[in-house]
Amino acid sequence: MKLTVWTYEGPPHVGAMRIATALKDVHYVLHAPQGDTYADLLFTMIERRKTRPPVTYTTFQARDLGSDTAEIFKTAAREAYDRFQPQALLVGASCTAELIQDDPGGLTDAIGLPVPVVPLELPSYQRKENWGASETFYHLVRKLTKDLPKPEKKAGAQPTCNLLGPTALGFRHRDDLKEISKLLDLLNVKVNVVAPFDATVADLRRIPEADFNVMLYPEIAETTVRWLERQFGQPYTKTVPIGVGATRDFIGEIADLTGVDPEPLLADLPSNMPWWTRSIDSTYLTNKRVFIFGDASHAAAAARVAHEEMGFEVVGLGTYSREFARSIREAAEKYDVEPLITDDYLEVEAKIQELQPEMILGTQMERHIAKRFGIGCAVISAPVHVQDFPARYSPQMGFEGTNVLFDTWIHPLMMGLEEHLIGMFREDFEFSDDAAPSHLGHSAARPEPANRDVPQPHQSQTDVPGVPRDAAAGVAVLERPTTEAPAHETASPGTAPDTEGAPVWTVEAEKELKKIPFFVRGKARRNTEAYAAERQIGPITVETLYDAKAHFGK
Amino acid sequence: MAVTAPFSTPSATAPKGCTDLPVIRERGQREVFCGLTGIIWLHRRIQDAFFLIIGSRTCAHLMQSAAGVMIFAEPRFGTAVIDDRDLAGLADANEELDKVVNQLLDRRPEIKLLFLVGSCPSEVIKLDLHRAAERLNGQVRPGVRILNYSGSGIETTFTQGEDACLAAMVPALPQAEAEAPASLLVVGALADVVEDQFRRLFGQMGIDRVDFLPPRSAADLPAVGPNTRYLLAQPFLGDTARLLEDRGAVRLAAPFPLGVEGTTAWLKAAADAFGVSQDTFEAVTARGRERAHRSLERYRGQLAGKSLFFFPDSQLEIPLARFLAREMDMTLTEVGTPYLHRSHLAEEIGMLPESTQLSEGQDVDKQLDRCLAARPDITVCGLGLANPLEAEGLTTKWSIELVFTPIQGYDQAADLADLFARPLVRRTKLRV
Numbered sequence: 001m002k003l004t005v006w007t008y009e010g011p012p013h014v015g016a017m018r019i020a021t022a023l024k025d026v027h028y029v030l031h032a033p034q035g036d037t038y039a040d041l042l043f044t045m046i047e048r049r050k051t052r053p054p055v056t057y058t059t060f061q062a063r064d065l066g067s068d069t070a071e072i073f074k075t076a077a078r079e080a081y082d083r084f085q086p087q088a089l090l091v092g093a094s095c096t097a098e099l100i101q102d103d104p105g106g107l108t109d110a111i112g113l114p115v116p117v118v119p120l121e122l123p124s125y126q127r128k129e130n131w132g133a134s135e136t137f138y139h140l141v142r143k144l145t146k147d148l149p150k151p152e153k154k155a156g157a158q159p160t161c162n163l164l165g166p167t168a169l170g171f172r173h174r175d176d177l178k179e180i181s182k183l184l185d186l187l188n189v190k191v192n193v194v195a196p197f198d199a200t201v202a203d204l205r206r207i208p209e210a211d212f213n214v215m216l217y218p219e220i221a222e223t224t225v226r227w228l229e230r231q232f233g234q235p236y237t238k239t240v241p242i243g244v245g246a247t248r249d250f251i252g253e254i255a256d257l258t259g260v261d262p263e264p265l266l267a268d269l270p271s272n273m274p275w276w277t278r279s280i281d282s283t284y285l286t287n288k289r290v291f292i293f294g295d296a297s298h299a300a301a302a303a304r305v306a307h308e309e310m311g312f313e314v315v316g317l318g319t320y321s322r323e324f325a326r327s328i329r330e331a332a333e334k335y336d337v338e339p340l341i342t343d344d345y346l347e348v349e350a351k352i353q354e355l356q357p358e359m360i361l362g363t364q365m366e367r368h369i370a371k372r373f374g375i376g377c378a379v380i381s382a383p384v385h386v387q388d389f390p391a392r393y394s395p396q397m398g399f400e401g402t403n404v405l406f407d408t409w410i411h412p413l414m415m416g417l418e419e420h421l422i423g424m425f426r427e428d429f430e431f432s433d434d435a436a437p438s439h440l441g442h443s444a445a446r447p448e449p450a451n452r453d454v455p456q457p458h459q460s461q462t463d464v465p466g467v468p469r470d471a472a473a474g475v476a477v478l479e480r481p482t483t484e485a486p487a488h489e490t491a492s493p494g495t496a497p498d499t500e501g502a503p504v505w506t507v508e509a510e511k512e513l514k515k516i517p518f519f520v521r522g523k524a525r526r527n528t529e530a531y532a533a534e535r536q537i538g539p540i541t542v543e544t545l546y547d548a549k550a551h552f553g554k
Numbered sequence: 555m556a557v558t559a560p561f562s563t564p565s566a567t568a569p570k571g572c573t574d575l576p577v578i579r580e581r582g583q584r585e586v587f588c589g590l591t592g593i594i595w596l597h598r599r600i601q602d603a604f605f606l607i608i609g610s611r612t613c614a615h616l617m618q619s620a621a622g623v624m625i626f627a628e629p630r631f632g633t634a635v636i637d638d639r640d641l642a643g644l645a646d647a648n649e650e651l652d653k654v655v656n657q658l659l660d661r662r663p664e665i666k667l668l669f670l671v672g673s674c675p676s677e678v679i680k681l682d683l684h685r686a687a688e689r690l691n692g693q694v695r696p697g698v699r700i701l702n703y704s705g706s707g708i709e710t711t712f713t714q715g716e717d718a719c720l721a722a723m724v725p726a727l728p729q730a731e732a733e734a735p736a737s738l739l740v741v742g743a744l745a746d747v748v749e750d751q752f753r754r755l756f757g758q759m760g761i762d763r764v765d766f767l768p769p770r771s772a773a774d775l776p777a778v779g780p781n782t783r784y785l786l787a788q789p790f791l792g793d794t795a796r797l798l799e800d801r802g803a804v805r806l807a808a809p810f811p812l813g814v815e816g817t818t819a820w821l822k823a824a825a826d827a828f829g830v831s832q833d834t835f836e837a838v839t840a841r842g843r844e845r846a847h848r849s850l851e852r853y854r855g856q857l858a859g860k861s862l863f864f865f866p867d868s869q870l871e872i873p874l875a876r877f878l879a880r881e882m883d884m885t886l887t888e889v890g891t892p893y894l895h896r897s898h899l900a901e902e903i904g905m906l907p908e909s910t911q912l913s914e915g916q917d918v919d920k921q922l923d924r925c926l927a928a929r930p931d932i933t934v935c936g937l938g939l940a941n942p943l944e945a946e947g948l949t950t951k952w953s954i955e956l957v958f959t960p961i962q963g964y965d966q967a968a969d970l971a972d973l974f975a976r977p978l979v980r981r982t983k984l985r986v
């Protein structure tokens with residue numbers, strides 16, 4: 001049993017729903033209680049789909065247990081087939097039905113429907129949404145193609161590929177697949193099938209006809225493309241084309257697979273990003289400290305872009321996709337950070353608190369953490385929110401994707417000259433600590449009232465005796481410059497430190513610290529305290545502050 | 555000035571009408587939330603309570619998805635997610651639960667009331683949360699009371715979760731002495747502003763001993779006894795009512811406080827029971843009634859004559875239909891409810907127009923067929939159905955908003971009407 005406040009992924013049957021909903025003529029009969037129908041709203045409200053997901057829930061009740069839940073399933077499957085006339089049927093159980101072991105596959109066989117039926121075994125108490133999507137896609141493709149012959153390769157024909165992985169409720173999948181299709185067109189590679197997004201069962205059966213597969217989202221498609229490689233000898237691309245470098249690599253991979261000449265395209269990449277980031281107004285981006293968290297593919301790709309293309313410093317990198325942790329471990333090694341592999345939101349929050357980054361590239365979860373701590377944030381990965389389905393074209397992948405990344409990542413940041421002015425004239429009353437970047441307007445200032453709810457570490461100690469630091473109210477605490485901590489005001493030499501080993505600052509040093517802009521103040525405090533602790537200096541004075549600054553170089 | 559017993563008999567203020575309206579009874583796929591969803595409002599209502607669901611990843615995901623947006627502050631609910639180790643018996647589920655409870659209370663020292671909330675998986679594996687609550691009560695941390703209820707989808711539908719929660723609180727309510735002065739208990743979660751208004755109105759009538767269940771704080775659990783008269787503020791509280799009656803409390807039958815008529819009859823039931831004179835009652839309610847009439851007038855033009863279809867969801871459907879039909883002159887096509895509590899809704903059903911088609915339970919595909927055939931001007935439905943119906947050219951109102959918005963009482967009557975008028979206004983306004 002594990003205490004969970006927010007989850008990064010839904011249960012595996014929600015992953016199966018993402019596949020079923022992406023496809024055009026597949027229906028999913030899910031043995032599940034009524035409350036599980038909430039999953040429909042993910043598609044109709046968050047993604048704003050115009051039709052209900054093609055899912056029939058059996059909605060058995062307590063009184064049905066032990067008597068006729070199996071019969072309820074059969075009726076539901078039969079009626080769903082009659083009503084929706086799908087070309088293939090997925091059947092499976094949600095967490096509750098898994099416990100009652102009705103065997104949806106066997107029950108459906110017993111009805112004898114005239115279409116392929118794919119029974120899904122998705123262990124809800126071990127696995128999660130992305131895995132469920134991946135398994136569903138794999139079993140469906142396998143069922144529909146495994147008996148097909150290996151197609152003959154025609155010499156001299158235009159190279160063809162499938163784009164595999166985009167699903168319903170995917171983070172920018174709709175736009176990514178369009179952008180990558182355009183890119184393939186520029187390379188004179190024909191797209192044979194896109195799946196599961198908007199594909200039919202007939203389309204899935206044509207998958208073996210392509211020369212190779214583009215694995216757009218490894219979390220969803222890797223199991224399938226590996227099987228296709230074994231079964232039909234179709235190689236697949238391994239680079240996720242997010243960012244300039246990755247897109248170039250992706251083009252290189254395709255050139256290797258097909259023999260097309262990538263040079264014309266590589267020589268004149270249709271992206272503004274390389275120049276935008278070299279333009280001197282971007283100098284201020286240099287070594288901005290970013291924390292990155294998301295699904296493994298998006299997080300790893302974002303880390304590369306952040307490091308190589310934006311000139312940020314990656315201070316933290318993690319993923320909630322345990323199945324793909326390896327790619328994050330490798331990437332983390334490259335940027336010399338500790339990889340954070342967890343699906344525990346509170347652990348991520350604690351890590352961010354510890355690292356005090358200047359910016360977060362994360363999911364909707366990290367967006368909330370960022371809001372609470374007053375840190376800029378851009379969303380780079382699922383889990384998604386209605387805002388992640390913008391009306392405008394906004395891919396993450398390919399050329400346009402690089403432009404989108406540049407724009408959306410710098411948007412929450414303070415521009416260079418503005419940052420300097422604030423640094424120079426700290427006393428200006430309009431430069432309060434919660435001054436937001438001017439282009440975000442006043443309404444976008446850090447949410448002041450909510451921050452008041454965030455207890456100061458020192459306050460939590462005085463208010464709740466005996467409660468360990470940070471435990472009070474369970475809200476992690478960053479240094480909050482916007483609320484003055486009374487404890488700090490009184491911490492002058494001679495006053496006993498309020499915790500074992502908590503560093504003591506003189507009033508003057510504390511004041512001086514406040515002259516440092518808030519977005520780097522956390523770092524300054526941390527560096528100074530580390531410096532003082534190492535040399536056993538106490539209390540920290542203005543001199544210590546500047547000594548530490550000289551020592552750390554900024 | 556409150557009177558003590560004897561009470562006047564609970565009144566028959568509600569007009570009597572036809573109580574045997576036709577009911578379609580269906581058993582098929584239901585498209586309704588489970589009782590866990592009630593936690594979304596209950597955890598904000600009781601400020602020192604925490605709701606710990608013992609369930610699966612699905613339950614946790616439901617909670618975060620149904621809340622629509624993530625709640626900015628850390629919520630006072632969470633899920634102890636059962637994993638395969640618990641199922642395989644590798645871990646002792648009770649020990650695991652103790653661990654989670656301890657971890658939680660360490661993290662949230664301000665919590666005074668902890669609900670262990672059962673789910674489908676915990677019910678199916680027969681995890682005895684009642685025993686767990688008893689075992690943990692007072693033991694984990696002095697001063698923290700631990701109660702349990704089930705919000706599972708195999709047993710509860712949406713708002714029934716609130717019923718189960720309040721029912722779990724009833725045995726914990728202090729006993730009011732037999733000779734205690736008469737008191738009024740308002741049962742069902744209301745918005746703070748609505749509660750304050752009702753408290754003022756009751757006070758002006760001279761009814762001062764008024765308690766609300768659930769209270770805003772666990773420390774304020776109201777006493778209950780034979781001199782407690784209770785008014786249901788929500789129509790879905792069957793179990794809670796039964797348990798209150800076991801403790802001697804007496805229900806004041808009334809329609810629900812939606813719209814002017816409902817609010818007046820609801821207040822009147824209390825006024826009659828507490829011997830408030832007709833003059834006092836008139837004087838106290840006159841301004842509210844007048845204000846509500848005036849502000850509703852604005853909406854009648856927009857709503858009158860429009861037809862209305864309810865998918866079953868919150869059990870508020872029948873009182874809402876009554877208000878919209880009688881005060882807003884709307885036409886009812888089908889009024890669906892997940893469960894029809896005949897005695898608590900007797901006054902309401904009696905006030906519905908004679909031809910009203912009720913439906914109980916659901917077979918969502920068949921109901922969608924009926925709805926599309928009826929092409930009502932406005933359809934009240936859950937979040938899963940709303941956009942697909944809009945895409946078919948129908949105007950919808952999401953029902954969940956009706957449990958999240960202050961809609962009871964005189965000064966909210968127009969807000970309630972506005973919830974229905976706005977989607978219609980929007981549709982006529984848009985030119986894209």
Ligand code: SF4
Binds near residue numbers: 033095588589
């Ligand atoms: S229906 Fe049951 S399993 Fe599903 S979310 Fe509700 S309690 Fe959990």
